[in-house]
Amino acid sequence: MTHRSYIVGAVLLAIGFATMAVGHFIGLFVAPREAMMGDVGRILYVHVPTAWGALLLYSGAFIAAIGSMWTGRRGWDAATTAMVEAGTVMTFLLLVQGSLWARPTWGTYWTWDPRLTTSAVLAAAFGVVLLLRRLIDQPARRAMATSVATIVAFVDVPIVYFSVKWWNSLHQPVSNLGSVDSPMMQPLLIAAIAIMFIGAGLSILRFRIELARLVAEEAAPDLPDMPDPLHLEGSDKPVQAEGSPS
Amino acid sequence: MKPAIQRRLFLLGALLVAGGALGVIAWGGIGDNLVYFWTPAQVAANADKAVGATIRLGGVVQAGTVHWEQDQQLLTFTVGESTVDTKTPLQVEAKSAPPQMFREGIGVVVEGTMRTDGVFSADKVMVKHSNEYRAPTGEADVKKLYATVEDL
Known part of the structure; x- marks a missing residue:
């Protein structure tokens, strides 16, 4: 029953990584150097797709959170969690990539520019969603808390996108078809398609795992399905490996 | 319910x-109320507030104003609202090596404070890149590259 979606997820990931390899081969070896930044400018091909991926995953999570609250079905809850997690991984990658790009071009790893600040808030806000989820045991309350927190955290997504338009910024404005030369647009678009596949693959795999966990939890609510470091009650006895001397 | x-x-x-x-x-x-940097004109209009307070100034490095004194590690240049600013160009003095992309006609954001003598004393110089990614051409059209910066 579950096997098919694991295969679909794995296939999407494989397509994504293969496409990414092609895109970055073109980006690194075929596309010309950027006129001002030289080879450093090639990080464009990973940074911009990562940003699009993160914002799309959070948008998906926002829709799933609405679905979760409207229907109360655990599939939507699992989907919300899956996309928040995948999006948060991409947001952290985004911050690291941006910082590595900023040092040689702007001259600093970090500055409290509106785009950078709102992106850091994005990682923190959705990090809180995941933390909150770990802290609540009762499934219906947990689904509600996850959804409400996701909807509130999502407010930052359009703010990140428009930050470079609304405020004075050091960060470059939104890239578009006219602002990137066509030999550079090609690897950028290939890498963006790759990120969409990777994001979808990760989300489907994570969704399936979370759904299985929720089903198992309902079948045996008192049995913790995994060791949970945040729940300390009952763990005051030191854990001992079988057969070890006491 | x-x-x-x-x-x-x-x-x-x-x-x-x-x-x-x-x-x-x-x-x-x-x-x-969320201001990442002030433009030279905004600094000029708020000269009293700018003195002594740590602020960021953003603008375009004016052509022919860049001087770098290696032995003193002193970088001086003038920042304007656009590539050619005759109204409120502002003299900047920075005690740091310029970033690699620093050049005339490029957008910069500098952190520091206004001195009473009307010179902006900067601790940090950052270079702004536009959202335009161009393959190098025979003669680089710098003005076009920084079209975005001029829209400040």
């Missing part, structure tokens, strides 16, 4: 809070 109705009321509440927050930030003028 039935759980389904309660859930949907919470959904409505969450969407209203989220929409309201976004509306306030987008159209409520909060943005006007």
Whole structure:
């Protein structure tokens, strides 16, 4: 029953990584150097797709959170969690990539520019969603808390996108078809398609795992399905490996 | 209350809070108070506030104004509202090596403070890149590259 979606997820990931390899081969070896930044400018091909991926995953999570609250079905809850997690991984990658790009071009790893600040808030806000989820045991309350927190955290997504338009910024404005030369647009678009596949693959795999966990939890609510470091009650006895001397 | 109705009321509440927050930030003028950098004209208009306070100044490096004294590690240049600014160009003095991309006609953001003599004393010089990514051409059209910066 579950096997098919694991295969679909794995296939999407494989397509994504293969496409990414092609895109970055073109980006690194075929596309010309950027006129001002030289080879450093090639990080464009990973940074911009990562940003699009993160914002799309959070948008998906926002829709799933609405679905979760409207229907109360655990599939939507699992989907919300899956996309928040995948999006948060991409947001952290985004911050690291941006910082590595900023040092040689702007001259600093970090500055409290509106785009950078709102992106850091994005990682923190959705990090809180995941933390909150770990802290609540009762499934219906947990689904509600996850959804409400996701909807509130999502407010930052359009703010990140428009930050470079609304405020004075050091960060470059939104890239578009006219602002990137066509030999550079090609690897950028290939890498963006790759990120969409990777994001979808990760989300489907994570969704399936979370759904299985929720089903198992309902079948045996008192049995913790995994060791949970945040729940300390009952763990005051030191854990001992079988057969070890006491 | 039935759980389904309660859930949907919470959904409505969450969407209203989220929409309201976004509306306030987008159209409520909060943005006007969040200033990452001042332009030379804004600094000129608020000269009394700029002296002594740590601020960021953003603008375009004016052609023919860049001097770098290696032995003193002293970088001086003039920043204007656009590539050619005759109204409120501002003299900047920085005690740091210029970043690699630093050059005439490029957008910069500098952190520091106004001195009483009207010179901006900068601790940090950052270079702004536009959203344009171009393959190198025979003669680089610098003005076009920084079209975005000129729109400040």
